[in-house]
Amino acid sequence: MKCSKVQKKLSAYQDGELKPGERDKVTMHLQDCQVCCKQYAELDRVWQTLGELQEIHPDPWFYRQVVRKIKEPREQGLLPALHHVFWLFRAPVAVSIILIIGLVAGSYLGSLLARCDLFPFQNNPLSDSRGTFFTSMRVFDPAPPGTPAEGYFRMVSYKENDSR
Amino acid sequence: MARIAEGDESAFEILVNRHQTSVLNLIYRIIGDRTRAKDLVQEVFLRVWQSARSYEPKAKFTTWIYRITANLCLNELKSAHRRRWFSFHHSNEDSENTIEETLSDGAPSAEDLLLAKERSRQIANALQSLPENQRMALILKRYDDLSYQEIARVISCSVSAVESLLVRAKRSLQEKLKNYEK
Numbered sequence: 040m041k042c043s044k045v046q047k048k049l050s051a052y053q054d055g056e057l058k059p060g061e062r063d064k065v066t067m068h069l070q071d072c073q074v075c076c077k078q079y080a081e082l083d084r085v086w087q088t089l090g091e092l093q094e095i096h097p098d099p100w101f102y103r104q105v106v107r108k109i110k111e112p113r114e115q116g117l118l119p120a121l122h123h124v125f126w127l128f129r130a131p132v133a134v135s136i137i138l139i140i141g142l143v144a145g146s147y148l149g150s151l152l153a154r155c156d157l158f159p160f161q162n163n164p165l166s167d168s169r170g171t172f173f174t175s176m177r178v179f180d181p182a183p184p185g186t187p188a189e190g191y192f193r194m195v196s197y198k199e200n201d202s203r
Numbered sequence: 204m205a206r207i208a209e210g211d212e213s214a215f216e217i218l219v220n221r222h223q224t225s226v227l228n229l230i231y232r233i234i235g236d237r238t239r240a241k242d243l244v245q246e247v248f249l250r251v252w253q254s255a256r257s258y259e260p261k262a263k264f265t266t267w268i269y270r271i272t273a274n275l276c277l278n279e280l281k282s283a284h285r286r287r288w289f290s291f292h293h294s295n296e297d298s299e300n301t302i303e304e305t306l307s308d309g310a311p312s313a314e315d316l317l318l319a320k321e322r323s324r325q326i327a328n329a330l331q332s333l334p335e336n337q338r339m340a341l342i343l344k345r346y347d348d349l350s351y352q353e354i355a356r357v358i359s360c361s362v363s364a365v366e367s368l369l370v371r372a373k374r375s376l377q378e379k380l381k382n383y384e385k
Contacts, residue, residue, distance in 0.1 A: 050370045054344060056351050085376050089345050091319075092326050095231055097223045097244065102216055105248045 040068045045075050053082055204264065208255040219248055222265070225347060226272055232342045233276040234283070235331045243279060247272050262356055269347070269357045273339055280335055329379040337372035340365055 045068045051057050052065045069076050098104070125132065182188035206214035226247050231240035250271050258267065330338060339358055343349045349357065351365045358365070 047370075050373050051351075051366055054351070054369065056366070081377060082373060085373065085380055086345065088380055089326060089330075089341075089376070091322055092232065092330070092346075093323065094224065094228050095237060095240075097227050098241070101223055101244075102219050105219060105245050105252075106212070108245050108249050109252050 040064045042068075042072060042075055045069070045072070046078060049075070049079050049082055053079070053086065204255055204258050204260070207252065208258070215252060218251070222268060223248070225265075226268060229269065229272055229342065229347065230276055232330065232346060233273075233335075233339055234279050235327060236283075239279060239283075243272075243275050246275055250275075263353065265347075266349075266353050266356050269343065269349070269353075270359075273357050276339070277335065325380065329376050332379065333372055333375055336360075337368050337375070340368040341372040341376075344369060 045065055048057060048061065048065055052062060057065065069079055182192055204218075207218065223244065227240055227244045230243050230247075231237060234240060234243070247268065251268060254271075330342070333341065336358060340354050343354045343357060351362045351369075354365045355362045360368075
């Protein structure tokens with residue numbers, strides 16, 4: 040058996056997982072080969088070292104704790120599930136909330152400033168009222184009579200009424 | 204298990220007493236946190252109680268309970284990773300209950316205690332630095348003496364995968380514990 044083949048099998052040899060024939064071949068090789076023998080000794084040293092990790096012991100009242108846990112009512116219903124979903128998506132939810140608050144506050148402020156004529160461009164005689172119109176969010180108000188928008192809305196509502 | 208399935212608490216107590224130490228240590232060695240290990244071991248036995256009716260003795264009972272344990276540990280490691288990711292306060296000070304802090308119990312003198320603590324710290328660090336699957340396979344082999352077949356059942360992979368996990372884990376440990384002196 041070649042050294043490279045033996046070295047691949049050293050771990051399984053150490054764990055006693057080789058078939059009897061293979062195990063005997065590795066044993067024979069280790070008796071003759073210093074290099075592989077040294078490698079196996081190192082593997083064994085590490086294995087022994089791991090044994091120094093001490094055990095911990097459960098509390099004497101462990102069984103009582105388990106029984107208490109078994110008997111306590113489990114969280115049921117929709118609330119824990121919702122909590123879990125919220126926890127997963129908390130970052131997008133937080134960003135959405137901040138955006139909504141920003142939009143509402145922005146539109147309110149814009150409308151307030153426009154009403155009080157506090158926008159700097161409002162004092163400029165060259166600027167028309169469209170700037171104020173858009174920044175104040177009055178675009179969402181009902182269309183003023185006589186404008187193309189009002190004509191469009193009338194047309195749409197006429198079609199809807201007609202189809203009924 | 205049949206008696207437990209019928210609600211026999213005395214049978215459950217015998218089972219808990221028989222397996223609590225091995226399950227606790229398995230969790231502790233995998234996740235490296237004593238406090239969390241003590242919480243999780245309760246969860247393992249809670250699941251054993253709840254699943255007793257559906258239990259089918261296809262394999263050894265220890266393989267079944269270790270499988271429950273391994274799944275819980277993997278979930279714990281994932282959520283611990285998430286907690287670390289989102290925590291702004293994460294630092295090395297969090298190691299209050301980690302494996303190396305608790306391993307010096309019972310050392311006879313202060314010098315021995317320090318030495319044992321240092322050795323344990325090195326071993327624990329080396330173990331914790333392994334990838335989850337390698338660590339789990341190695342712990343199940345070294346401390347619970349499970350066969351490759353049983354380890355494969357516990358961590359849901361093939362026997363050859365277990366073999367290669369163990370080869371890699373041992374190689375890494377050899378490298379990490381190179382300077383370890385007895």
